[in-house]
Amino acid sequence: MKVLEASIEARQRDVQPVAEPGTGHVKTGQGTPRVDGRAKVTGGARYAAEHVAPDMLFGVVVCSGVARGRIRQLHLGEALAAPGVVEILWHGNRPRMRKLGLFYKDMTSPSGTPFKPLYDDRVLYSGQPIALVVARTFEEARYASSLVRADYEEEPHETNLLENLHRAREPRRMKAGFSAPPGPTGQADSAFAAAPVQVDMHFHHGVEHHNPLEMHASTVLFEPDGHMVVYDKTQSSINSRSAISRAFGIPARKLTVKNPFVGGAFGSGLRPQYQLYLAVMAALRLEQPVRVVLTRQQMFSFGHRPETWQHVQLAAERDGTLKAIIHECIHETSRFEDYVEVVVNWSGQLYKCDNVRLRYEVVSLDQYTPLDMRAPGAAHGVHALEVAMDELSYxxxxxxxxxxxxxxxxxxxxxxxxxxxxxxxxxxxxxxxxxxxxxxxxxxxxxxxxxxxxxxxxxxxxxxALQMLARVRAVLHPDGRLVLSSAASDIGTGSYTAFSQLGAEAMGLPMENVAFQLGDSTLPFAPVEGGSSHVATIGSAIVGVCERLQRKLWSIARVMPDSPFRDSARSDEVLLLHGEMRWKRADGQAEPAPAGALPLADLLAWWGRPIEESYFQLPNKxxxxxxxxxxxxxxxxxxxxxxxxxxxxxxxxxxxxxxxxxxxxxxxxxxxxxxxxxxxxxxxxxxxxxxxxxxxxxxxxxxxxxxxxxxxxxxxxxxxxxxxxxxxxxxxxxxxxxxxxxxxxxxxxxxxxxxxxxxxxxxxxxxxxxxxxxxxxxxxxxxxxxxxxxxxxxx
Missing domain, CATH: 3.30.365.10 (Aldehyde oxidase/xanthine dehydrogenase, molybdopterin binding domain)
Structure with missing residues (x-):
């Protein structure tokens, strides 16, 4: 039993990627191999569905078979009698959840009321989760889920955007980070009509789904004191922790969410997905560790790049000077939220033109709320503009x-x-x-x-080009190890490596001496990893905290016996390079060693205790x-x-x-x-x-x-x-x-x-x-x- 427990503990221990020995000193801009590469190719990296515990239970979701209506009755008897089944959760027996939609808002929610899994008998879209079968094994849960039957009171549904364009309307409210199209400039319609060369085009873009390699999963574990540790497929551990804390009324101090490794997301992990709520429900009700993994088919049951219709009109003089740009877009949203994207704004920014009119509208359909997908809005909006520009060139x-x-x-x-x-x-x-x-x-x-x-x-x-708020903590240990930490995420983009590289360069250390801890909601605050903002945000905080460490090292060097920097008047007179503190020349470069150099190993050994600093990065708004x-x-x-x-x-x-x-x-x-x-x-x-x-x-x-x-x-x-x-x-x-x-x-x-x-x-x-x-x-x-x-x- 002790061997089994030791094995489980080893498998659950989070890997903290560090560069291979011999990587040496690096500078930003260099092509440095991923520090998490070995962990990923050897299986040391554990993803959300790969954490285990004794007596773990497995949940499989049952999805609705209609697009709109009410659940009249769920037939659960045959499924409950299946081998290994422990419980079936549905809206009639789920743990208590808060009622107000405000409690289900997350850091990236659009306006409206977020979807609340298993909350009541309403069916809002096809594929909606209506039950969770919990069993001793995944296979038993999957089989039993096929035995659940539902009777519905169906209502007329509408999922066709192109047949409902006449219902288009402006979004009710804009989400944070969304810039509504600016007002018209000049007289676009009359300028278009008067121009000698005109292009008038319509575009349609079908629905796309994210389909990252790692499917969405959540594993809920219990610590001896009842503290819940949740491993979630997410682009923000803090966002997921906040979501389940608010929805279930659990104090945040009793919850830890971790996502040290994420097998791709592309936006699908920006919002907490329904498997997280269901896994927590099952764990609370049964007081046992629970894992819920969505099947590949169920990966199509939440969020997607929205279907989009666009109309672009361009007009120009015969020498190519643009005289008018008109860009209109209509895309889908759900009945319960107004999802918005920056689709048409690019047409008012990219090219010089005095007469511009932009319009953006949505149509509410019986679908799940669309979700940001890599370059949301631009992937479609710039496409339409650039094809129209090509047409104009001909x-x-x-x-x-x-x-x-x-x-x-x-x-x-x-x-x-x-x-x-x-x-x-x-x-x-x-x-x-x-x-x-x-x-x-x-x-x-x-x-x-x-x-x-x-x-x-x-x-x-x-x-x-975005930048958010973030905090980074740094601890420089007496043995020369630098540990940086923030609740950031690495969704496969190379964040571990870039962040370690920035810390190593700032502190003049070899890469193997630097570790960056991320993917844990107990670490200092970091924003959701999205919008191509993480390096600009977390990276700036790393440089900020390292500058504070440098000043502290300088102050220690000034009181260290026999230090060449005892007479240094200002911290900006020194810099760190190749594991040494050196004098800075007038051109900002380091004096060549050994002229007045102090090895950091000697300085830290004399100090004899860790040096800690933190830094809060605020965008230069x-x-x-x-x-x-x-x-x-x-x-x-x-x-x-x-x-x-x-x-x-x-x-x-x-x-x-x-x-x-x-x-x-x-x-x-x-x-x-x-x-x-x-x-x-x-x-x-x-x-x-x-x-x-x-x-x-x-x-x-x-x-x-x-x-x-x-x-x-x-x-x-x-x-x-x-x-x-x-x-x-x-x-x-x-x-x-x-x-x-x-x-x-x-x-x-x-x-x-x-x-x-x-x-x-x-x-x-x-x-x-x-x-x-x-x-x-x-x-x-x-x-x-x-x-x-x-x-x-x-x-």
């Missing part, structure tokens, strides 16, 4: 890149606010040079190789409000199209990115490459289809929900354009997680047009659309609410 008989440079702006056209930094022009230049854009024949259908049509396309990308803070990219793409089968191969992508100072080139490049792969997937593969008669997603599995695989991904070249933005963050860095996907689908669409002469205006661009007659769009008119008689939008 109408003008002008190179697409030249058109963008013609209308380039260094300020926000709406208010004249300057960008904090904007190296987009350099992105255009370096990306075009790397791709060989100057060799492009402008004529569609002009290139063919081996029976395939070859096309080249390009697009611009933009994403917000005063400066940020005076600027537009954004990352930029230029995406160039080559496709090959088999016209007979309509298949498209993306054979080359060059993504030139300006994202501030790059902390770790290896992990940053990986992020951009991942974004490009997802852009390919968005452009050609991903869409969740709904049977509107049932109000249910039909291809809710990975055999029918297609994503890009190895065969779809060929040459991806990432170029980082030098940029240093001290307005966005004190370390000069911006985020790279989102910018990698923005513009990719548009570049592919534009390349398909160059190859075939057919414009595909909806995603995914499947073979049936690519093979469509004429300009490739007539067959898709009905899909975006276009009246075939008038060619106009039916509203």
């Amino acid at each position: 109408a003008l008989k002008m190179d697409p890149l030249a058109l963008r440079l013609k209308n380039y702006t260094d300020v926000d056209p709406a208010g004249g606010t300057p960008y904090s930094t904007k190296e987009l022009r350099a992105c255009y230049e370096q990306g075009a040079r790397r791709f060989g854009w100057e060799r492009r024949n402008p004529q569609p259908r002009s290139l063919q190789e081996g029976g395939e049509l070859v096309g080249w396309g390009m697009a611009t990308g933009q994403w917000d 005063l400066q940020q409000r005076k600027h537009v803070c954004a990352t930029h990219s230029a995406v160039f793409c080559e496709v090959r199209v088999d016209e007979e089968f309509g298949t498209v191969r993306v054979t080359r992508v060059v993504s030139a990115v300006a994202a501030g100072r790059i902390v770790n080139e290896t992990t940053a490049r990986s992020q951009v490459m991942g974004g490009v792969v997802w852009g390919i997937s968005q452009a050609l593969h991903e869409e969740t289809h709904t049977d509107h008669r049932l109000g249910r997603f039909m291809n809710h599995n990975l055999s029918e929900y297609h994503v890009a695989i190895n065969a779809d991904v060929q040459d991806i070249d990432v170029v980082f354009v030098p940029e240093d933005d001290r307005v966005v963050s004190r370390i000069g860095a911006k985020g790279v997680g989102e910018i990698g996907i923005v513009g990719v689908a548009a570049a592919i669409s534009n390349a398909i047009y160059h190859a075939t002469g057919r414009r595909v205006r909806s995603t995914p661009m499947t073979p049936d659309k690519v093979m469509a007659p004429g300009d490739g769009w007539e067959a898709g008119d009905a899909a975006v609410g276009i009246d075939p008689g008038t060619g106009r939008f039916r509203r």
Whole structure:
């Protein structure tokens, strides 16, 4: 028994990744291997569903079979009699939960009332959890869940966005972080009507689901004093702890949520998902450890990138000067929350134009509330704008890149606010040079190789550069180990590595001497990991706390016997490098050792006890409000199209990115490459289809929900354009997680047009659309609410 308990304890112990011995001293910008790599490839990294305890029970969710109505009766007898079943939770026997929707709000909630799992008999969407079967093993719970039957009082439902565009309305209230479209400037409609060159296009984007490798799971463990430790698939341990504390009225001091390792999330873990509430319910009722893991099919039962309809009108003078930009968007939300995205705002920022009108509306449907997915809003909004810009370039008989440079702006056209930094022009230049854009024949259908049509396309990308609030604690031990900690998250982006790298550089230590602790709600406050803000936020706090440590070390060096720094008047006269305190030269560099150097090992040994500091990072809001803070990219793409089968191969992508100072080139490049792969997937593969008669997603599995695989991904070249933005963050860095996907689908669409002469205006661009007659769009008119008689939008 003791051996078993020791094994369980070892498996539950959280791994704290540290760089391999011999990694040595590093500087930011270097391509440093991931410090968590060994733990992940050897199985040392434990994810939410991999923590064990004696007498653990397993829960499997039962989901509703209708889209709207009430549960008349649940037939549980057969399932309760199944082998291994301990309990079945439903709205009639669940533990007490608070009533007010306010208690279910989390740090990223949109306006409205959040969904409350198993709260009552109401069914709000198809796939809603209606029961939790708890058994001794997962297999027994899964089998018993198939025996649960439900009788419903069905109500009419509506899940079709395109048939309900006439119900579009402005969102009731905006969520935090959402910027409503600015008011119109100039006279966009009359300027459009008067312009000699016009483009008028409609776009439709289908539903996408996140589908990270790690499925959503929550494991609830009990400590001897009754304290609950919850391992959750989340992008914020603090957010998950707050959610269950408030919903169940449990004091936060009695809860710890951990997420030291997350197997991808892409936004699906921004909000606490329903398996967390159900696992806590079962653990409270049965007073035993419980694990709830959603099946792959159930991963389609919460949140998704919303279905979107867009209308873009561009007008220009014959020399390419933009005269009018009109961009309207309508997308879905749920009946109980108003989910919003920044879809149309980009059209008012990217290009210089005096007449701009933007409009954004939502339609309430019987679906779960949509959820932020990598580059929410921009992935669709910039796509529509950039395809329309490409269409305009052909109408003008002008190179697409030249058109963008013609209308380039260094300020926000709406208010004249300057960008904090904007190296987009350099992105255009370096990306075009790397791709060989100057060799492009402008004529569609002009290139063919081996029976395939070859096309080249390009697009611009933009994403917000964000910074949040965060606190970091630092402890420098007498043996020279630096331990940094914050309740941050690493969802596979390389946060462990980048944060350790920043601490190592700031303190002049080798990487193997630095450990960063994250993924624990008991650690100092950190925001939700999302919006490409983590490095700018946590990284700035790391530099801040290390500066405090440096000053404390300096003060100790001034009183240490025989220290060369006893006569130092100011802390900024010294710096830390290669494990030593050194004098700083007039040019800011360190004096070469051994001239006046003090080994940190000697200093710490003399002091003999840990040195601790903390730092609270506040965004520089005063400066940020005076600027537009954004990352930029230029995406160039080559496709090959088999016209007979309509298949498209993306054979080359060059993504030139300006994202501030790059902390770790290896992990940053990986992020951009991942974004490009997802852009390919968005452009050609991903869409969740709904049977509107049932109000249910039909291809809710990975055999029918297609994503890009190895065969779809060929040459991806990432170029980082030098940029240093001290307005966005004190370390000069911006985020790279989102910018990698923005513009990719548009570049592919534009390349398909160059190859075939057919414009595909909806995603995914499947073979049936690519093979469509004429300009490739007539067959898709009905899909975006276009009246075939008038060619106009039916509203």
